[in-house]
Amino acid sequence: KVVAGGRIVRLRNDKPFLERMVTGVKSSHSDQSTSGNHAKAVLESITSNLEAGIDMVDHQELCLAKMGGRLSEIALALNQVRSPQSSDEDRSKSQIRFEVSKEQIRELSQSTYDNTALFSKGSAKPITIAVPTHGEWEGISVDRANIDQPGLMTVDQGKVYGPGPGYTLDTGSVKRAFAEWRSLCINNRMQWGLLMDRLHGANRSLRNVLDGKSWSIPETPDGQALGPLRRPHRNN
Structure with missing residues (x-):
């Protein structure tokens, strides 16, 4: 999927580059190469697309924060089960809280933004946002957070008490899940920072155009081995 016209949409290869990757609609400007209005429209689409990407990352961050709260509840339930002062009834109640x-x-992992999943189980194609950089188009990728990781999956399939199915968790399992969750949070904030940086740049270019300065739309990229858009932040 790509972000075009401020919406997350499926890539339509039958459309011209700007329409499918940036504006989402066919240009109404006859002389696209020199029209100041056309440049303004393209820059406005770029800023809208970046803002949509930031909104998606913000929604993902909120879900991750809620997941962190649930992991804290799971850690508390495990500690209560392991406490010598806990009775069997207390431990059974802790198992119920763990299940909740x-x-x-699980419900948070199914969250979406603009009909697009915020999380994945395993590798998934990122959402692409086309941005101009030094006279060329680049692709900024917004990743779905991959929750198919050993610690998180162990917690998902585990238990803290009782004869029911599942692996009985220990503190190491929960710590590993927390470490994986923190890594997802860090990646989320790094993506947010990258998108904000590009948004500031697009807004500066838009202000220049509104002030009467010229801005040239980069040429349409041709197909390359890594895809139609350069992705320097994914190639390092």
């Missing part, structure tokens, strides 16, 4: 938190994490 686990189900809430």
Whole structure:
């Protein structure tokens, strides 16, 4: 999928580059190469697309924050089960709280933004945003957070007490899940920072155009081995 016209949409290879990757609609300007209005429209689309990407990352961050809260509840339930002062009834109640938190994490992992999944189980294609950089088009990728990781999956399939199915969790399992969750949070904020940086640049270019300065739309890229858009932040 790509972000075009401020919406996350499926890539339509039958459309011209600007329409399918930036504006989402056919240009109404006859002389696209020199029209100041056309340059303004393209820059406005770029800023809208970046803002949509930032909104998606913000929604993902909110879901991750809620997941972190549920992981804290799971850690608390495990500590209560392991406490010598806990009775069997207390431990059974802790298992119930664990199941509730686990189900809430599952529900959060199904969250979407603009009909697009915020999380994945395994590798998934990123959402692409086309941005101009030094006279060329580049692709900024917004990743779905991959929750198919050992610690998180162990928690999802585990338990803290009782004869029911599943692996009985220990503190190491929960710590590993927390470490994986923190890594997802860090990646989320790094993507947010990258998108904000590009948004500031697009806004500066748009202000220049509004002030009467010229801005040239980069030429349409041709197909390359890594795809039609350069992705320097994914090639390092």
